[in-house]
Amino acid sequence: MRSFDPVSLRLFVAVCEEGNIAAAAQREAIVPSAISKRLAQMESEAGVRLFERGRRGVTVTAAGEALWRYARESLQMLDRIKSELGAFAQGVQGQVRVFGSKSALAQFLPNDIGRFAKIYRDVRVSMEEREIWEVVRGVEEGRADIGVCWDAVDFRDLTVFPYHRDHLAVVVPEGHPLANRDAVAFIETLDYEHVDILARSILQQRQRSAAGAAGKQLIHRIQVSTVDAAYRIVAAGLAVAIVPGEEARAVQQALGLTVVPLTDSWACRQFVISIRNRGLSLPASLLVEKLRVAAAAGNTD
Template sequence: MNRPVPASRPLDPVSLKLFVAVCEEGSVARAAVREAMVASALSKRLGALEAELGTALLVRHARGVVPTPAGEALLARAREVLAAMQRARAELGEFAEGVQGSVRVLASPSVLAEKLPDDIGRFIAQHPRLRVSLDERVSADIVRALLDGAADLGVLWDQVDIADLVARPYRRDRLCVVMAPAHPLARRPSLRLAEILTEPSVGVAPGGLMDRLLRREAARAGAELTHRIQVSSMDAACRIVAAGLGLAVLPREVAVPHAGAGRLALVPLAEPWAERRFVVLTRARSRTSAAARLLAQELESVAE
């Protein structure tokens, strides 16, 4: 029978690190080489960990080891714990260098394509002793990273389940139909989605939130959304549209910088769902650092 882990006995991070090494290498011997220790000592450490948890973590076979279901669960948590410890060590090191805190921000591609880099740049200029890292992720991964403690802030479109996270308002944008100036629809004051569904088009980030939104609204109009070309970025979509290969539905804020010198025509998309709202996500205040709260408040201050 499995024994529960005593609540008063925290797991040893060294044992967790060794366990992760064994799982990643698939071999106690290779993990021992990687960790610069004797294989017998590593095996003894793993045995003590299994005894402490009261369950088998590894299955031994002729070609090495693989984690049991319990081992798989521990492997995921161990990686989170070790990553959190590494971030804490790095942040404390930054304090020693004069930096007073760090914030890891994850943002969706749509947000990164607009004003977030400028907003964070302004924040850093005002707070030079804070360090901010910025990475791109899809919305679901941003939420997961925040819940797991792998990030401090997330900035994304509000069309996602935020679970127990705290949402602050940020900026918004407006979708428009982007096309070459010579396109027959380029002089229209506005367009409905149903009016462009038969036109050759460029799709952006297949499977992403905006792609799913457009497909859902096309289905409501009794049509199926199909694209002549699909690309992964909005910048690429603008270049393809400018070449006259089709039209695209894009945020106006992204398309405007590409529209100079008459390269693109931007026609508002007259749909109630065409305005997108972005939010800044954090964990509860008690689980958010002072530096992260300061950046979240700065981003909220420019909410539109």
């Protein structure tokens, strides 16, 4: 089918995901009329309606759902071909794309991938930081071979393997009333103003839920966009912050902080490795295996 070229399929997938031609056009940097023309050509050639048009957008038909599935698989394969051929052209024997959440990249993922890179020197590994939902979507869409993040989201049809765990803690300045405690419950931190770390939205949702269940309110005094900024705010004595304890201990001495583990069950986070159910390249398969071995051995240094 001539109309079902890669560009048309990519635009078709964008419309399916956005549910709106105008939104898809903005996402793909193309005028809406061009997308509408391509969709009309695809429907004409296929002989079936792929969308039901409405005032508020489009709804994918049963035929459209079938094409959506095959289109995504085809585009993933084309992206993989382009990526791997480009790597060979540069004399590299393989390439693996990894999307990781902020906590995974700040703690254990770089060291584990570093060990892999020393063994497989002809494999290029790219790591990109993404929000948790972007990690899952990136793997689903084939933009990443491997995803590593907290298991607090729905992984849908992806295959997941246990990775490292971390434990959340409250970070306070030296001399703070909680600084001499071996551990505290999250509810005990609600008597103090917190730093709102905007980039960690899912973690913030968990905290608000826990505060609501206890009949208390989580009070944010200052909003920051990075964990490093949060540490500085805490060091200045302006607020406390909930962060991964392992991550905070790396800077506590330099900044004069005290890291106190939380006793709540939700404070222990399980990270996972996510992949698609098929089509994993040999280099990616080798990296997944090394990450699983590192996790089993407790390699978090």
